[in-house]
Amino acid sequence: MLTRFSYIAPDNLEEALDFLQENHDSTRILAGGTDLLVELYRGEQVENLLDIKKIPELQELDENDGLYIGAAVPVNALLENETICSVYPLLVEGAETLGSYPIRNRATVVGNICNASPAGDLIPPLLVLGTTVHCRSSEGSREIPLQHFFQGPGSTVLQAGELVAGIKIKPHPISSSSGYWKKSRIKGPDLAAVSLAYLVDFRQKIFDLALGAVAPTPLLLHLGEFLPGLHDDFDRNRGLILETVEERIKPISDLRGRKEFRERIVGAYLERALERIQGGEQL
Amino acid sequence: MSGDLKLMVNGEKYLLQVPDHRTLLEVLREDLALTGTKSGCNEGECGSCTVLIDGRPMNSCLILAREVEGSSIETIEGEARDQQLSILQQTFIETGAVQCGFCTPGMIMAARALLDRNDSPSVEDIKEALAGNLCRCTGYYGIIEAIQLAARRGGKNHGQ
Ligand SMILES: Cc1cc2nc3c(=O)[nH]c(=O)nc-3n(C[C@H](O)[C@H](O)[C@H](O)COP(=O)(O)OP(=O)(O)OC[C@H]3O[C@@H](n4cnc5c(N)ncnc54)[C@H](O)[C@@H]3O)c2cc1C
Numbered sequence: 446m447l448t449r450f451s452y453i454a455p456d457n458l459e460e461a462l463d464f465l466q467e468n469h470d471s472t473r474i475l476a477g478g479t480d481l482l483v484e485l486y487r488g489e490q491v492e493n494l495l496d497i498k499k500i501p502e503l504q505e506l507d508e509n510d511g512l513y514i515g516a517a518v519p520v521n522a523l524l525e526n527e528t529i530c531s532v533y534p535l536l537v538e539g540a541e542t543l544g545s546y547p548i549r550n551r552a553t554v555v556g557n558i559c560n561a562s563p564a565g566d567l568i569p570p571l572l573v574l575g576t577t578v579h580c581r582s583s584e585g586s587r588e589i590p591l592q593h594f595f596q597g598p599g600s601t602v603l604q605a606g607e608l609v610a611g612i613k614i615k616p617h618p619i620s621s622s623s624g625y626w627k628k629s630r631i632k633g634p635d636l637a638a639v640s641l642a643y644l645v646d647f648r649q650k651i652f653d654l655a656l657g658a659v660a661p662t663p664l665l666l667h668l669g670e671f672l673p674g675l676h677d678d679f680d681r682n683r684g685l686i687l688e689t690v691e692e693r694i695k696p697i698s699d700l701r702g703r704k705e706f707r708e709r710i711v712g713a714y715l716e717r718a719l720e721r722i723q724g725g726e727q728l
Numbered sequence: 729m730s731g732d733l734k735l736m737v738n739g740e741k742y743l744l745q746v747p748d749h750r751t752l753l754e755v756l757r758e759d760l761a762l763t764g765t766k767s768g769c770n771e772g773e774c775g776s777c778t779v780l781i782d783g784r785p786m787n788s789c790l791i792l793a794r795e796v797e798g799s800s801i802e803t804i805e806g807e808a809r810d811q812q813l814s815i816l817q818q819t820f821i822e823t824g825a826v827q828c829g830f831c832t833p834g835m836i837m838a839a840r841a842l843l844d845r846n847d848s849p850s851v852e853d854i855k856e857a858l859a860g861n862l863c864r865c866t867g868y869y870g871i872i873e874a875i876q877l878a879a880r881r882g883g884k885n886h887g888q
Contacts, residue, residue: 451729452748452794475795482751482790483771494748496795521784545860547778547785547838633859634773 447485454496458610461500462583468493469605476556477519479548503610508532512614516555520567521546523554532617535642538625539570545634555609558594561601562636564658564701569642570625572655572665575615582607595662618646622725626714627657630701638701641714645672645722654718659694659707666693675723683719690715734798737762738806746793753777753788756803764804764833768862775861778834779803785841787860804833807840807886815883816840816874825874827865835861839875847884849875 452475455461465472471492475481485491497503498517505515508528523529523540530537543549543557543566557567558578568591576591583606591612594601603609625642629635640657652668668689674682696707730747737760746755756762756779765788768776772787779788780802807814816836819825826832835858842849842857849857854872863871875883 446754447749447751449747449749452731452792454794454797475792478790478792478795479772479787482792486770494792498795544772545775546841546857547775547787547860548772550781550784550786551790 447482448490450485450491451493452496453493454499456499456501458500458502458581459583461495461497462581462606462608464493464495465608466583466606474559474608476516476553476559477551479544479552480556480560480562497608505611511616512536513611514554514614515611516553516609518554518611520544520549520552520554520557524549533574533614535570535574535623535625535644536567536614539567539627539642542566542627542629542637548634555612558591558612559601559603559609561595561597561599561662563598563661563663564637564640565663566627566637566640566657568663569640569655569657571612571614572663573623573642573644573653574617575653577613578609579611579613580607581610586610588613592665597661618644618649618651620647621645622647622722624718624721626717628702628710628714636701639696639707639710639714641711641718643718643722645725647725652722654690654715656690656694656711658701659696659711661695664693666690675719679719679723683716686719687712687715731794733793735793735796736800738802744793748792748794750793751789752779752781752791752793752796752801755793756788756801762803762805766830766833768830772860773862774831774834775838775858776831776834778837778861780837780841783841783844785838802837802840804836807836809886812887814840814886815881816843816878819874819878819881819883820871823870823874823877825866825870831861831863831865835863835871839871839878842875843879843884847882848879851876 473491475494475496503515503517506518507513520540557565578589578594580587622645627637627640637658643654645652650669652672654666656664671682696704698704733744733746735742756765766776768774770789772790777788778785854875
């Protein structure tokens with residue numbers, strides 16, 4: 446049994462934003478509820494749940510000129526979209542590992558970032574793909590690069606009265622190499638002990654690496670400076686990259702793995718990524 | 729607070745007064761006495777509360793009843809038609825896919841949704857579709873076999 450609260454489900458954004466502005470202290474936003482309801486069962490108290498799924502503007506999924514994903518779009522909507530599956534394989538890899546099929550029918554993409562778990566499965570792919578968070582309040586709107594959205598476990602830079610309306614992802618680079626790996630305790634649905642996504646844009650000389658569950662927030666590292674070196678002296682630059690990454694991660698020991706285990710997995714995934722990049726014809 | 733809730737459950741229309749904090753699972757089991765849908769972990773982990781909402785399997789423990797206003801819900805009670813078990817129910821019995829039976833309603837609803845979108849699923853497809861449903865008795869093989877057998881018998885349709 447959940448403790449009592451009021452449920453509000455406006456069908457237009459202005460009404461939702463006004464309600465949020467007036468009641469921000471006592472209100473939680475409800476998207477798919479797959480994180481929030483679990484919190485409520487565990488005793489979290491709330492006066493109002495503001496369901497945003499009935500707001501048409503937040504249901505938008507648009508694959509023209511990059512990708513726009515509204516806050517009410519469930520994860521399975523990505524996996525059922527042919528364009529997204531062919532253009533954004535990295536996003537699909539992240540989405541496929543999130544929970545189970547019934548969970549993905551409910552869980553939203555935006556909910557995964559707003560929940561701000563360092564282990565959120567969609568976050569590393571979104572970070573390397575170049576994502577902007579579109580925030581709205583009754584006072585206006587602002588755009589926040591995803592790497593600046595997180596403050597710590599469960600904490601974001603969203604202000605009182607503000608919600609995420611959607612996210613915008615850059616057009617996918619054409620000449621690219623990418624990969625996503627997730628280590629969890631079991632083969633079935635489980636949060637990551639470590640996750641890593643990378644994307645190389647050979648033309649723009651960009652090499653972005655994102656890591657989940659190895660620091661208080663998901664990490665994004667820009668490693669483009671090492672790309673030419675990987676071509677000329679692979680071993681030396683592999684060493685430099687490993688050092689750079691090791692300096693940035695701060696894994697902890699918890700039920701999903703010890704600190705040392707996490708460090709080893711990061712190293713192993715990074716090796717895989719570098720080998721794949723080296724094998725890329727365009728390097 | 730509470731509100732009016734219009735629902736279609738297994739083809740029947742309902743108009744209910746539902747307190748805001750009640751889950752779909754509680755309304756099905758306690759208000760409509762449809763106790764086939766089980767309450768297991770209340771965390772979305774075990775899948776025993778799986779029902780179809782507008783054709784899609786979801787964990788009814790993680791959904792407020794008021795969220796599904798106007799939706800069509802299918803539960804295990806809607807599987808058998810005209811006193812006849814569905815093909816899926818029949819094959820679950822034949823292959824020994826049921827032992828204690830607690831997970832079975834959720835398994836069958838997840839399998840029903842799988843056959844709706846893929847009428848000849850591979851073993852991998854079945855494992856993927858059932859990854860959110862735990863069974864502590866059977867070791868799963870009987871369940872996988874039941875779904876494969878149902879697919880071969882045209883289990884996408886309810887009955888023969
Ligand atoms: C059984 C199970 C397995 C899971 N497995 C995984 C997994 O493998 N990987 C993984 O990453 N996650 C997993 N999760 C967690 C969860 O499903 C995801 O984080 C999901 O993406 C959350 O989305 P939601 O729409 O359900 O969010 P909700 O629960 O609705 O919301 C999550 C949080 O974000 C806030 N919020 C939601 N939308 C907005 C918005 N638009 N603006 C501002 N704040 C907002 C809410 O107030 C809440 O604090 C699992 C959950 C369950 C129950």
